[in-house]
Amino acid sequence: MGSLYFDIETASVDVLYTYGPGFCRLAAYAVDDGPVVVTADMDELCEVIMAADRIWAHNAVGFDLAALEHWHGLDVVTLVEQGRVRDSLILARLNDPPLPGKADARxxxxxxxxxxxxxxxxxxxxxxxxxxxxxxxxxxFDRIPLDDPMYRGYLMQDVELLRAVSRFLACDAYGLREHRVMHRLSQISRNGWRVDVTEAQRRVASQELRTAGLRDELARRYGLPTEGKAPHRTKAGIAALEGAFEACGVVPPRTAKGALATGKDALATLLEDRSENTALRELCELLLALNGQRSVTQTVLDHTGPDGRVHPSIDAGQSTGRISVTKPGLTVMGKRDRANVLERSLLLPDEGEVLVAFDLSQVDARAVAAHCQDPAYIEAFAPGKDFHSEMAVALFGDPGRRSDAKPVTHATTYGMGPRGLAMTAGIPQIEAEKLMRTLDVRFPGLAKWKQEIRREAERGFVFSAWGRPMRIERGREYTTAPASLGQGTARDVLAEGILRLPKWLVPCLRGIVHDEIVLSVPADRADEAEAAVLAAMQFEMRLTPESVPVPVLADRSDRGSDWTDCYRSEKPKWPEVSTTHRSQPDCDEPGCAWHRDGKE
Known part of the structure; x- marks a missing residue:
């Protein structure tokens, strides 16, 4: 059979993996230039799909094929591995790459x-x-009559539109690879991630009590209204706060447009020279606490299905192809803040399993090294060497200044100039200029590559090591071109590791955050799983046969009984990261975010 074009109508996309039988309701398909056929028989559709040489659908990997795979047993793995799938969403982004940011999202x-x-x-x-x-x-969506003429007409038109659009979309070797990558990542959505629902509900209730207490305190002390979700942002609330600031003897802080500023940065600036003003400090602390009430826990609950799992959405819509995970968003569950990291503890391994995280080491900088081929820069990644310490030696002649070297190396990876480095590192611009000159002298190949890639980007595109096209906005080549090369190639390095995973580990994927993946693996096969993942993610990156290879390395986390627990060794000064510590009724550890906030 030739090329098949199809679309399906279903219940709501939000219940793709939890709706039950009958999720896929109606399908339409056409072969080559033939007529559009409408059917409610999904087995018929699956047979036609398996017989086709090319299978076209829009968002095929993320939705249409995923639904048929989950509810009707369609062998999507075979179709993708044989290179028979053409997802017009994937190909549209590769044929006409998006700009950075969300401007092109629609x-x-x-x-x-x-x-x-x-x-x-x-x-x-x-x-x-x-x-x-x-x-x-x-x-x-699941109640629309199957014989409704508009319903059927809409579906048939989608197939006709898809067939017409497909003629504009080319698929090269990178496009076929991208289909394989996205299908493997789609298993994160399909399998879902188990949620500690009881704990999440307890935290939401505790959070509501804390928020109510803060509002009462603001109302008692400053006359703030108490009604609504954000009384401090209402007209009456703003007036009350302005009066509170004036009562503390200070002019109320303002935004550039003149509105009352109650954000973290504005309040911190206000307090800088007024540390002795106790009343002001108390007011600011109340506002910071109120603003800090995060909704991540509620968001996790909102997206938890009847199976007790979240089935997040996976998307590669960023300009560099970096993966976004939403519904719920995993990137907002950071691990750089002591309280923030506890949000990850809501996500659990499957019964009888443990969670393990694997994070690529300095992969953006390694990607730049592979591209620029500067011998001294590549040497900084040699086995047994610490990249940031090596950079500290190159810049300052002192490996002990590792932390001072970090912002400089990040600046060059992301294509910053002296002004950007000065702002990032908090140093005078003249010092930043000197450091950038030192960097260029120490690594002339890196400096030359950055200039070449900026000139190349003037045509509007750059290409990652694996061949991903990335659009560069005219006038922003200086910073965007090197940054896109580093980030886009780093993304493809991670994708390569995912493609190298043994098949038995693919269903174990649970999350992806930047350059880190998380798996839930059987406890009795944890040693085997860890060795297999490290073997998949660690390899030598060689862009051409003549290139000097750059080693790609990955760090393995502890085995965790929840996601936070994976970082016990990484966060030794934060004992609450450990499940064992959190199981204690109390502790004397100063600043423990769990026993301070978690048990009210």
Whole structure:
């Protein structure tokens, strides 16, 4: 069979993995230039798909094929590994790469592609999507009658639009690789991540009590209103706070537009020269505490399905291809803040398993080294050497100034100039200029490469080591070109590690955050799993046969009984990171975020 173009209508995308049988409701497909066929028989559709030489769908890997794989047993692994799948969303982003930021986020829907390439969009009703109109009319996507003419017409038009759009989308070797990468990552969504629901509910209740207490304190002391989610941001609340600041003897802090400023930076600036003003400090601390009430726990609960798991969405929509995880967002669960890291403890391994995290070591800088081929820069990554210590020697002649060298090396990886380095490192610009000159003298190959890649970026694109095209906005080549090369190649290094994982470990994937992946592995196979993941993620990066290779290394976390517990060794000064410490009824550890905040 030739090329197949298909689309399916389903229940809400939010219940893809938890809805149950009947999630896939109606399908339409066409072969080559043939007529569009509509069917409610998903087994029929799966047979047609398996017989096709090329399978086209929009967001095929992330949704359509994923739904058929999960609910109807479609062998998507074989289709992807054989290079038969063509996902128009993946290919559109590779054929017409997005700009950095979120400006292009809406350019890659099938409707947007149709309008841009064909001047033709989807069926609309009163300015809204016909499908959304039908869902609103019938009380849900899963309640639209299968014989509704508009429903069927909308579906058939999607197939026709897909077929027309596909003629503009080329698929090269990198495109085929990207399909394999995204299918493996889609298993994170499919399998989900077990949530400690009881603990999450307890934290939300505790948080609500703390928030109520803070509001009462602000109301009692400063006359702040107590109604609504953010009373301190209402007109009456702002007036009360302005009066409170004046009562403390200071002019209320303002934003550039003149509004009352109650953010962390504004309050910190206000307190800098007024440390003796006790009343002001108390007011600022109350506001900081109120502003600091995070909603991450509630967000996790909101996205927890009836199976007690979150099934996050995986997307590669960033300009460099870096992976975003949302619903819930994992990147907001940081580990640089003592209280923040405890948010990760809500995510658990499967029963009888442990969580293990693997983080690529200085991968952006290694990617730059592989590209620039500067011998001295590559030598800084030699086995047994610490990159930042080596850079401290190159810059200051002192390996002990490792922490001073870090912002400089990050600056060069991200293409910063002296002004950017000065702001990042908190040093005078004249000192930053001197450091940048020293860097260029020590690593002339790196300096030459940055200039060459900036000139190359003037044509509008640069390409990662594996061949990913990345758009560079005109006028921003100086910083964006080196940064995109480093980040885009680092992303492809991580993708290479994921592709090298043994098949039995792919269903163990639970999360991906920047250059780190998290797996839930059987406790009795943990040694085997750790060795296999490290073997997959560690290799020599050689961009051409003549290039000097750069070693790619990865760090392994502790085995954790929750995600936070994985970082016991990494955070020795924060005992609450350990599940064992959190299980104690109390502790005398100064600043313990768990026993201070976790048990009210």
């Amino acid at each position: 350019r890659y829907g099938l409707d947007a592609l149709g309008r841009r390439l064909l001047d033709e969009g989807k069926v609309a009703s009163d300015g809204a999507s016909a499908l959304k109109t039908l869902a609103a009319e019938h009380g849900g």
